[in-house]
Amino acid sequence: MRQLAQNHAGLLAGAAGASAVLCGAFGAHALRSVLDAPHYELWHTAVDYHFWHALALALTAFAVKGRWRGIALLAFGIGIVLFSGSLYALALGAMRWIGIATPIGGVAFIVGWIALGFGLRAKSASS
16 A cells, blocks of 8 residues: 555645645535534634645655655545544534544644654755
8 A cells, every 4th residue: 555655646645635625615615605613614624634734745755755755645645534534524414423533544644744754854864
């Protein structure tokens, strides 16, 4: 799985960024008048984290090589799906137990940032 992410890092980053924009636009145009304030806020938080981590994927794809790259790509991808995905689902009225995925996705984001940091350190040490 990590190898697949490494081989398609740019596509992964592009797909994550495009889907973040689509989710943001959908929320702003289709859901604004449908969701109550707390659910709309959940949607907005999901979009924020989705977009920032799409940018983190792009940075990782561009700036990091080796095993840290694969770990960061996989962790950021899992984080987007679990963290943002669970918040999107909750905003749309999913059962509350779906929220158990949110902190798991948050941990994946943390792992991704740590791996990105180690990858950037390794890159600067080899330069």
